Amino acid sequence: MQTMFKLTLAFAAPLAFVAPALAQTLPPPVVVIxxxxxxxxxxxxxxxxxxxxxxxxxxxxxxxxxLRTQFGSEGETLQKTAPGQxxxxxxVTAFQTKVREYQTxxxxxxxxxxxxxxxxxxxxxxxxxxINDAAQPILTTVMRERGATIVLAEGATLxxxxxxxxxxxxxxxxxxxxxxxxxxxxxxx
Numbered sequence: 001m002q003t004m005f006k007l008t009l010a011f012a013a014p015l016a017f018v019a020p021a022l023a024q025t026l027p028p029p030v031v032v033i034x035x036x037x038x039x040x041x042x043x044x045x046x047x048x049x050x051x052x053x054x055x056x057x058x059x060x061x062x063x064x065x066x067l068r069t070q071f072g073s074e075g076e077t078l079q080k081t082a083p084g085q086x087x088x089x090x091x092v093t094a095f096q097t098k099v100r101e102y103q104t105x106x107x108x109x110x111x112x113x114x115x116x117x118x119x120x121x122x123x124x125x126x127x128x129x130x131i132n133d134a135a136q137p138i139l140t141t142v143m144r145e146r147g148a149t150i151v152l153a154e155g156a157t158l159x160x161x162x163x164x165x166x167x168x169x170x171x172x173x174x175x176x177x178x179x180x181x182x183x184x185x186x187x188x189x
Contacts, residue, residue, distance in 0.1 A: 035154035035167040044175040049127040052183040060116050067109050126185035134178040142166050
């Protein structure tokens, strides 16, 4: 038992001196900062996509307003034409049929609007993905050129020096390599 303890100490003792020596040999980190929100919003591809997505969103909002007006006035008409308590059963049945048709069309329109919104959100995410994917090799190149070991998102910092912000450099290179993106998400996404 004592021999085993001595052997363990014999092997562990040199490691106690090696571990701090290894930790001391690591170079200090060199950090660069990139504001990806700015890259996405202000790059050529981001601006192009934002214009196309705004047009699509405006059309969705216009359709929503149109449907609200249409269904609002139809609903009011139905309320005004509701048969009274003493109405004939045929009149009540006809009115109930109109109400069901109204509700069915309203649900279909709501479903259509939800589908349009899902497609819009998928397109928006697809735009962001394309820009992020294209920015990754650019970030790697900028890191190598600046001797950086870490890239941090601007939003992850409380304060930083403007000298380590590479956003403008990344954006300029991205504009050359990716001037446009698709705003139509692939099917099944």
